[in-house]
Amino acid sequence: MTGQQPIDERAVFFFDIDNCLYPRSYKIHDIMAKLIDDYFMDKLDLPFEEASTLHQRYYKEYGLAIEGLVRHHEIDPLEYNSKVDDALPIAEVIKPDPKLRSFLQSIDKSKVKLWLFTNAYKTHAARVIKALGVEDLFDGVTFCDYGEPVLICKPKPEMFERAMRDAGAISKDKCYFIDDSPVNIKGAKEFGWKVTIQYIDPLDKSPATPAGHFEIREFDEIKTIAPEIFQ
Template sequence: MTSLLKPRSDLPRMDADSVLIFDLDNTLYPSACNLFAQVSDLIGNYVRDTLSLEPDEAHRVQKDYFHRYGTTLRGLMTEHKIDPADYLDKVHDIDVSVVAPAPDLAKALDDLPGRKLIFTNASRGHAERVMGRLGIADRFETIFDIVDANYIPKPQQEPYDLLLARDDINPAKAVYFEDMAKNLLPAKEMGMTTVWVHTDVEWAQAGNDDPRIDHHTDDLVGFLRTLAKAA
């Protein structure tokens, strides 16, 4: 089932100049596979070991940094000067086999004109492994990861500015898909069409009722097919 906040006539018209921008985790694959739970556990272990904390305190610090800084990584860099490369290597050492290949998603992407990009708070290596597992890596022109963002996470403004400048994106021609609703709001303010991909993850809900979000969907493939029909 595809849920839209606006009728089909309000969908953006897709053409060769269009740009589809996708978040990665819990957007291009279902949150139900719990892939990010593996990352979260490894982040907790990293905080525990790096700061010499008991597990409960490490969990508290992990969540506190996430909420205050946008990512636990940003909090650790700001307050403890940790090496971000070491962090990203360790917390993304996960089993991606829990993600099912997605031939329907690959076909839906093929049927849409324009450029396709990944915009993620995770690392490029993590994105490449997940996209490889999904079977969609060759559908995307490029990845903009947390390193490209100078380790400044969404929804802070700087990564959006850097993405548009690096990849020469006209925001009026861009459609941005994201599971964390609040991350859509800077994109909308820049002129992008915004699509919230529903998830049951609690921390992704903030901002989902904001009227600046153009569309909601609980079926990414179905939404992409609707876009293709409207092209």
């Protein structure tokens, strides 16, 4: 009879992907915004200004434009994904990042799991980390499942609960998180995760009110924030 597997007591470091693992200067978000606007115009038969306004409203209200489309317009989220996220020219824009890879390799994997945590669908996550050349360094991914009847995404508490289940995190005190979104960082801090870090793009000003425990502009700054997780 096989005994129970020992509990993995390692901490988990959750990494957002877009505008976090790669810089905003790549303009992936701008390309995506145009694709989303085009989708709203096509599917809802709206002129550009109305489509763009509705897109932004849904994003602010729900954290994802697609959630508003699903709630109010019965749009198939997987079709949306094929026309928006999967249509992004990821491999043409994002290139391998040796500095990011070196940073991730400096984390002590005997102490910490590295886990991707995104509001995008799993196909987008896979394409980005492959383009960055770091796909082999993460233990898994928690993503917004566009195949579900009700979409769950950051910063909903249910999404943080899902991430912990997926990653096998045994305690909120063992959860580290970095994201460029102040809303997501605030949600994680309120949820009780131990270390929440807002990544601020070098081109942006620091926010007047911190969203989480820490703010950084370079990933190497995490070595000062959480030296206990590095080799």
